[in-house]
Every structure is written in C-alpha cells, then in structure tokens.
Amino acid sequence: MTSAENIDAYFDCVLGLTKIAGELIREKVKAGVKVNTKDCDIDLVTETDQEVEKLLINGLKTNFPSHKFIGEETVASGQKCELSNSPTWVIDPIDGTMNFVHAFPHCCISVALFIDAAPVIGIIYNPTLEQLFTAKKGQGAYLNGEKIHVSKVATMNKALLMMENGTSREPERVKTVFANHQILIPKLHGTRTLGSAALNMAMVAMGAADAYFEFGIHIWDIGAGEILITEAGGVVIDPVGGPLDRCSRRVLCASTNDLAVEFTKCLQQYYPMPRD
Known part of the structure; x- marks a missing residue:
C-alpha cells in the first residue's frame, strides 16, 4: 500500500x-x-x-x-x-x-x-x-x-514570523492573539501575514519566513504544510513543545528546533474547542 x-x-x-x-x-x-x-x-x-x-x-x-x-x-x-x-x-x-x-x-x-x-x-x-x-x-x-529548504535561523531576534489573527471572535482567543502580538513583536526581526495557513507554512518551507504558529486552525489547513516543512528540513510541533497533535487545532513550525523551542518558552497558549 x-x-x-x-x-x-x-x-x-x-x-x-x-x-x-x-x-x-x-x-x-x-x-x-x-x-x-x-x-x-x-x-x-x-x-x-x-x-x-x-x-x-x-x-x-x-x-x-x-x-x-x-x-x-x-x-x-x-x-x-x-x-x-x-x-x-x-x-x-x-x-x-x-x-x-x-x-x-x-x-x-x-x-x-x-x-x-x-x-x-x-x-x-x-x-x-x-x-x-x-x-x-x-x-x-x-x-x-x-x-x-528552510532557513537556518535559530533565534527569534533574526526571525521573520508568519502570524495570523484568524476568523474566530471568541473573546479568550482574541485576547490571546493580542497578548502574543505584544509579547512577540519586540523580540522578532519582523512579522508577516498572508491570510492562509497553508501558504504561511509554505513560506517557512522555502526559507522566505522562519516560523509560524496559530491556534484555531484545522487539520485540513496544515496537513500539506506539515510534510512540506519537514521534507524541507524544518520542524512542526505543538506550540507548547512536544509532538504535533494534528487534531488539536494548534501548530508551531520553525526552520530549526532551537527557534521552535524559543517560541514555546514565550507564547501565551490557547486550546481551541472542539478539537477536530
């Protein structure tokens, strides 16, 4: 098979x-x-x-x-x-x-x-x-x-981050989005948004961006992006660290493991419900 x-x-x-x-x-x-x-x-x-x-x-x-x-x-x-x-x-x-x-x-x-x-x-x-x-x-x-190939960027101060606001207006999620803007922007080289989870992940895979995370996406948003990034040499994990749970509606991907770990240490977390 x-x-x-x-x-x-x-x-x-x-x-x-x-x-x-x-x-x-x-x-x-x-x-x-x-x-x-x-x-x-x-x-x-x-x-x-x-x-x-x-x-x-x-x-x-x-x-x-x-x-x-x-x-x-x-x-x-x-x-x-x-x-x-x-x-x-x-x-x-x-x-x-x-x-x-x-x-x-x-x-x-x-x-x-x-x-x-x-x-x-x-x-x-x-x-x-x-x-x-x-x-x-x-x-x-x-x-x-x-x-x-992904980039070799390993620190947030040199990283270009793909970051979305998303379509949900659930108050706790909106609060988390704003909190992460405040936490992350001073630490980063820059942020960008394309309005598409899949294309954000493609940018990481091709080395045009260095990381991407989102809470509230679905397995169909990230399924192709996951293999694209890992085959390009990058990492795709849960935003708190550890293996990706593909049905959790949470994702963090980065060019290097060091960069991914740095993000996990400062992100304010959110756990969307229901799961996929």
Whole structure:
C-alpha cells in the first residue's frame, strides 16, 4: 500500500486534479465570487470551495475507491473528522477564502495524503501566482520543480514570523492573539501575514519566513504544510513543545528546533474547542 510506486501513482493523480481545480479558481476570480458565511460574518465559504472539494474528492474516489477523505466543506456539512490508519486525503479546497473573495492573490488548494495517520504527500497550489509546492515522504520539498529548504535561523531576534489573527471572535482567543502580538513583536526581526495557513507554512518551507504558529486552525489547513516543512528540513510541533497533535487545532513550525523551542518558552497558549 505504501510502496514508492503507489505513492507516485497517488501523487500523479492528485497533482493532475489539483491543476484542474486551480484553473477553476482562476476562472471564478475573474467572473466574481458568490459568498456565504459559516460561524460569523468573516468566516466565509463560496460555491467555488464546494466545487473544488467535490472535484478533488470525486476524482480521487474514482481512482482509489478504498481511500477515506477529510474535507473542510464536507466536515462543515456534518461529516465526522476522523484520521485513522487508512489512506486518507485531507483537503482544503480554498485556504484563504477571504483573500479569494477579495481577489487578493494569496489563496491556495491544500491537499495531503495521510497513511498510518501521518502525511506522505503534500501539495499546496496558489493558482493565481502559479506557485506549486509539492512534497513526498523521503523525497524533499519543491516549488515549481525546484528543491526548497528552510532557513537556518535559530533565534527569534533574526526571525521573520508568519502570524495570523484568524476568523474566530471568541473573546479568550482574541485576547490571546493580542497578548502574543505584544509579547512577540519586540523580540522578532519582523512579522508577516498572508491570510492562509497553508501558504504561511509554505513560506517557512522555502526559507522566505522562519516560523509560524496559530491556534484555531484545522487539520485540513496544515496537513500539506506539515510534510512540506519537514521534507524541507524544518520542524512542526505543538506550540507548547512536544509532538504535533494534528487534531488539536494548534501548530508551531520553525526552520530549526532551537527557534521552535524559543517560541514555546514565550507564547501565551490557547486550546481551541472542539478539537477536530
């Protein structure tokens, strides 16, 4: 099931589907976007999110009928989020929907294949800027076919941090976000935000940024980013330290272990509920 030949077949199939989905996103940006809301006025979903997820799941099911799926929009419609040892595709059809709605050119398709509850394939594709990030377990990470690596930054005072406010307006989470801004900004070289967890992680993987953390994300936001960063030489852990719990809705990634540890020592923590 996990032979190199099978992994290559899975990768080739999902890559072709992802490129088709990217073309759909480009067309919808030009034509205009119909928007609905989820939990609040800034937690958005579009018909294109649903179309892209359906395209990917149907295409993968046709080729791999025994595989399981965790998709952002199918979970939102009531399907249980369950990561087992079975081959499972974890899909965010448009990560950065707010950006997509505004035609801000930083949204992406994020797809990962998990086997034995760990990622073996990751694809992050920004079709607007034609940025295609790919990774296969043990084979490195790539941007448009060129191998990428994390930076060697090991201290916060030299680090560029990707940092998001998120869509949740839950008071305790907002308080934590503001507290971490106050704690971190004086310690850092700088902060940036792209409005997409997957693209933030891609920036770390390619060495354009040095760290990223967030509370409130989901497994579909970080599934592809995890393998992209680890294959590029970086680390992905829980924000308090220790192994990543992929269903905890918490993540910290960094170019080096030393940098990750420094962040764990100063972050104000938040534990989103419910878990994925």
